[in-house]
Amino acid sequence: MTKSELIDAVASAANVSKADAERTIGAFFDTxxxxxxxxxxxxxxxxxxxxxxxxxxxxxxxPRTGEPVQIKASNAMKFSASSTLKSTLN
Numbered sequence: 001m002t003k004s005e006l007i008d009a010v011a012s013a014a015n016v017s018k019a020d021a022e023r024t025i026g027a028f029f030d031t032x033x034x035x036x037x038x039x040x041x042x043x044x045x046x047x048x049x050x051x052x053x054x055x056x057x058x059x060x061x062x063p064r065t066g067e068p069v070q071i072k073a074s075n076a077m078k079f080s081a082s083s084t085l086k087s088t089l090n
Contacts, residue, residue, distance in 0.1 A: 048081040
């Protein structure tokens with residue numbers, strides 16, 4: 001599903017304009033990102049939780065030359081599906 005299709009589906013399901021749906025979805029993602037940047041876990045019961053996980057620095061390999069390459073430590077977004085969502089999908 002593309003962004004445009006998602007906006008259309010949400011607008012139709014909520015009976016709001018596409019502009020309102022786009023602003024709402026944008027605000028949701030902005031809030032999730034802001035919470036994650038603060039180190040908070042953002043959870044929606046019955047759906048799942050977004051959190052930040054820390055990846056340590058490590059040594060990788062250049063696939064072309066095989067040389068070792070240092071990879072810096074970084075933060076990554078993680079999504080954990082709730083048991084309700086998992087059971088709905090299975």
